[in-house]
Amino acid sequence: MPTDLPMPADAPEAQGAQPRVDEREQEGGPWAVASGRWTVLAMSSAPAWAALSDSLKGVPAQDDRAWDLRPIDQLDHIGAQLLWNHWGQAWPARLEMDSQHKAVLDQVALYTCSAPVEAPVTLAQRFKAFAHNGARMMIVARDFLALIGQLTLDLGKLLRAPHRGPWRDFSGQIYQFGTTALPITALVGLLIGVVLAYLTSQQLRQYGAETFIVNILGLSLIRELGPVLAAVLIAGRSGSAITAQIGVMRVTEELDAMRVMGIPHGFRLVMPRVLALAITMPLISMWTSMAALFGGMIAADLSLDISPAYFISALPRAVPMSNLYLALSKSAVFGVLIALIGCYFGMKVKPNTESLGRGTTASVVTSITVVILVDALFAVLFKGVGLR
Amino acid sequence: MSYNFPPDAERVVEIRKLWTIFKSPDGDQVVHRDLDLTIVRGEVLSLVGGSGTGKTVLLRQILGLEHPTRGEVTVLGRPPTQLSAAGAANVGMLFQHGALFSAFSVLDNIAFPLRELKLLPDDLIRDAALVKLQMVGLSPQQATKSPADLSGGMIKRVALARALIMDPPLLLLDEPTAGLDPDSADGFCDLLRGLHRELGLTVVMITHDLDTLFDLSSRIAVLADHKVIVSGTTREVIAYPHPFIHDYFLGGRGQRAMEALHEGTASRPAPLSER
Numbered sequence: 001m002p003t004d005l006p007m008p009a010d011a012p013e014a015q016g017a018q019p020r021v022d023e024r025e026q027e028g029g030p031w032a033v034a035s036g037r038w039t040v041l042a043m044s045s046a047p048a049w050a051a052l053s054d055s056l057k058g059v060p061a062q063d064d065r066a067w068d069l070r071p072i073d074q075l076d077h078i079g080a081q082l083l084w085n086h087w088g089q090a091w092p093a094r095l096e097m098d099s100q101h102k103a104v105l106d107q108v109a110l111y112t113c114s115a116p117v118e119a120p121v122t123l124a125q126r127f128k129a130f131a132h133n134g135a136r137m138m139i140v141a142r143d144f145l146a147l148i149g150q151l152t153l154d155l156g157k158l159l160r161a162p163h164r165g166p167w168r169d170f171s172g173q174i175y176q177f178g179t180t181a182l183p184i185t186a187l188v189g190l191l192i193g194v195v196l197a198y199l200t201s202q203q204l205r206q207y208g209a210e211t212f213i214v215n216i217l218g219l220s221l222i223r224e225l226g227p228v229l230a231a232v233l234i235a236g237r238s239g240s241a242i243t244a245q246i247g248v249m250r251v252t253e254e255l256d257a258m259r260v261m262g263i264p265h266g267f268r269l270v271m272p273r274v275l276a277l278a279i280t281m282p283l284i285s286m287w288t289s290m291a292a293l294f295g296g297m298i299a300a301d302l303s304l305d306i307s308p309a310y311f312i313s314a315l316p317r318a319v320p321m322s323n324l325y326l327a328l329s330k331s332a333v334f335g336v337l338i339a340l341i342g343c344y345f346g347m348k349v350k351p352n353t354e355s356l357g358r359g360t361t362a363s364v365v366t367s368i369t370v371v372i373l374v375d376a377l378f379a380v381l382f383k384g385v386g387l388r
Numbered sequence: 389m390s391y392n393f394p395p396d397a398e399r400v401v402e403i404r405k406l407w408t409i410f411k412s413p414d415g416d417q418v419v420h421r422d423l424d425l426t427i428v429r430g431e432v433l434s435l436v437g438g439s440g441t442g443k444t445v446l447l448r449q450i451l452g453l454e455h456p457t458r459g460e461v462t463v464l465g466r467p468p469t470q471l472s473a474a475g476a477a478n479v480g481m482l483f484q485h486g487a488l489f490s491a492f493s494v495l496d497n498i499a500f501p502l503r504e505l506k507l508l509p510d511d512l513i514r515d516a517a518l519v520k521l522q523m524v525g526l527s528p529q530q531a532t533k534s535p536a537d538l539s540g541g542m543i544k545r546v547a548l549a550r551a552l553i554m555d556p557p558l559l560l561l562d563e564p565t566a567g568l569d570p571d572s573a574d575g576f577c578d579l580l581r582g583l584h585r586e587l588g589l590t591v592v593m594i595t596h597d598l599d600t601l602f603d604l605s606s607r608i609a610v611l612a613d614h615k616v617i618v619s620g621t622t623r624e625v626i627a628y629p630h631p632f633i634h635d636y637f638l639g640g641r642g643q644r645a646m647e648a649l650h651e652g653t654a655s656r657p658a659p660l661s662e663r
Contacts, residue, residue: 116529
C-alpha cells in the first residue's frame with residue numbers, strides 16, 4: 001500500500017512543497033528534476049499552477065533529456081496525467097522514479113486514450129430535425145385532443161357514479177389553487193386598479209370628463225383586466241405546480257405504479273385538477289376585479305374627488321350585467337385550459353431532471369400564451385355583448 | 389467493547405460524544421446517543437445496523453451535510469464543514485442512487501469537480517476523467533452517453549469514478565452494491581478492493597449485503613441502541629452477545645453468506661482483514 005497519501009487541504013507543509021521542475025546538470029547530461037507534491041490539491045491555486053506551467057515550459061519534451069522524479073513527495077493521478085501529457089504520451093528516454101510513483105504513472109499510461117469523437121451533425125440531419133417539428137406539432141395536437149376527449153369520458157363516468165369520484169383530491173385542489181391564491185391576486189389587482197385610475201385621471205381631467213372614470217375602470221377591469229390578470233397569475237402559480245407535481249410523479253415512477261394498480265391517470269389526476277380550476281378560476285377572477293375596483297375607487301377619490309358613494313352608485317349604470325357573465329364564463333375556460341396544459345406537460349415529462357425543468361417552463365409559457373389568445377377570441381366573438 | 393488500533397495509526401475520522409435528535413411536534417426522536425467512532429487511515433469500515441439506526445445520517449454528518457445536535461465530528465483533523473472548500477479532493481462520496489447530474493454526459497460528470505477549479509487545461513481534465521472511467525472498468529465508448537442511458541451497475545461505476553477524480557484519501561459508500569445483480573455486485577467488490585489497494589483509500593461503507601460486508605470489510609461497526617455497540621473484525625463482532633448481532637449475522641441469510649465465504653476462500657482472493 002503506498003504511503004504517499006494526499007494530505008488535507010492547504011496543510012501547513014504545502015507552502016514549501018509546491019510542484020516544480022528544475023533543469024540540472026547531473027551525471028554528465030541535462031536532467032529535468034521534478035519535486036514537491038504533484039497532487040491536484042497542491043496545484044489547484046492560480047499561482048501554484050502558473051509556476052508549474054512555467055517550469056514545465058522550461059523543459060520541453062522534444063529533446064531527449066533524462067527525467068528524475070525521485071524528489072517528488074506525492075504523485076496522484078492528475079499529477080501523473082500532467083507529466084504523461086507533457087511527455088507527449090510516451091515514456092521519456094531515461095527516467096528515474098520511486099516504485100510507488102511508477103505504479104500511478106503506469107496506470108495513467110495504460111488508460112490514457114483519445115476521447116471518442118461524436119460524429120458531426122450533417123446538413124441532412126439538421127434538415128430532418130427541422131422537418132420533424134411539423135410532425136411534432138401534429139403529435140402535440142393529437143395528444144391534447146386525446147386529453148380533452150379522455151376528460152369528457154371521465155366527466156361522463158363521474159356523472160354516472162358521482163360517489164366514486166376523487167372528491168377529497170378535488171377539495172384539496174380547490175384549497176390549493178383558490179384559497180391560497182387569494183392574498184397575491186388581491187395585492188396585484190389592487191395595485192393595478194390604483195395605477196390605472198391615476199393614469200386615466202390625468203387624461204380625463206384635461207377634458208373635464210372626470211365622472212367617466214367609473215365607466216373606464218368598470219368596463220376594463222371587470223371585462224378584461226380582472227380575468228386575464230387572474231388567469232396569468234394562476235397559470236404561473238398553479239399551472240407550474242400541476243406540471244411539476246405530475247412530472248415528479250413520472251420521475252419517481254408513481255404514475256407507472258398508479259397504472260399498474262388499474263387507476264386511470266385521467267380520472268384520478270387530470271379531472272379533479274381541471275374541475276377544481278374550472279370552479280376556482282371564475283371566483284379568483286371576480287376577487288381580483290373587486291380588489292382592482294377597490295383600488296381604483298380609492299385612487300379616484302384621492303385624485304379626482306369622485307366619492308366612493310358616487311362610484312358605487314354609478315357602477316351598475318356604466319357596466320351592464322352581461323359583462324360579468326362574460327367575464328365569469330371566460331375565466332372558467334381559462335381555468336380548464338390552464339389545468340389541461342399543466343397536466344399535458346406533466347405527463348410528457350421524461351424521467352430526468354432536465355426534462356422536468358423544460359416541461360414546467362413550457363407549461364407556464366404555453367398557458368399564458370393560450371390565455372391571451374383565447375381572450376382575444378372572446379373579445380372578437382362577443383364584441384356586441386355588454387357594450388353600450 | 390473497544391477496538392485497539394495500532395498506536396501510530398493516523399485517525400481520519402473521529403466522532404466524539406455525538407448526539408443526533410430529530411425534533412418534531414410529536415416529540416423528539418433520539419437517533420444517536422453518546423456515539424463514539426474512530427476511523428484510521430487505510431481501513432475499510434462497514435457500518436451495520438437495522439433500519440432507522442442512523443447509518444446514513446452518520447455518513448451525512450461525516451460529509452458535513454447535516455450537523456449533529458451535540459458532540460463533535462472531525463474529518464482529517466478538522467470539522468467537516470471546513471473541508472467542503474476543497475471538497476472533492478478530501479472526501480469522495482458514492483450516493484446510493486449515484487446522484488449523477490442528468491444534464492451532463494458520463495465524461496462531463498466525472499470531470500465536473502476538476503472543471504469547477506477553472507484552472508487546469510481541458511485536455512488534461514478530459515484525459516484524467518477517461519483514465520478514471522477505465523479504472524472503474526468502463527470503456528471509453530461509454531464516455532459520451534448520458535446517465536439516463538446507463539444501467540444501475542454502470543451508474544454506480546460512473547459515480548465511483550466521479551467520487552475518485554481528485555484522489556481523495558477518504559471514500560464514503562452508501563449501499564454500494566444495493567440493486568446490483570450478484571455478478572455485478574461481485575465485480576464491484578473486486579473493483580473496490582483493487583482501488584483500495586492501489587490508491588490507499590480509507591473506506592467507510594454502509595451495506596446490508598452480507599457478502600459485500602464479509603468480502604471487503606477490515607472492520608465492522610454495529611449501530612444499535614443509539615450508539616456503536618461493538619466494532620472489530622468479523623469474528624469479534626459475531627462473538628459479541630447482543631440480540632441484534634445474533635439475528636443479523638446468525639440468522640439464515642447470515643449463515644449462508646458465511647458458509648459461502650468459507651467455501652470460497654480457497655479460490656477467491658482473501659478478504660482484506662486477513663492480508
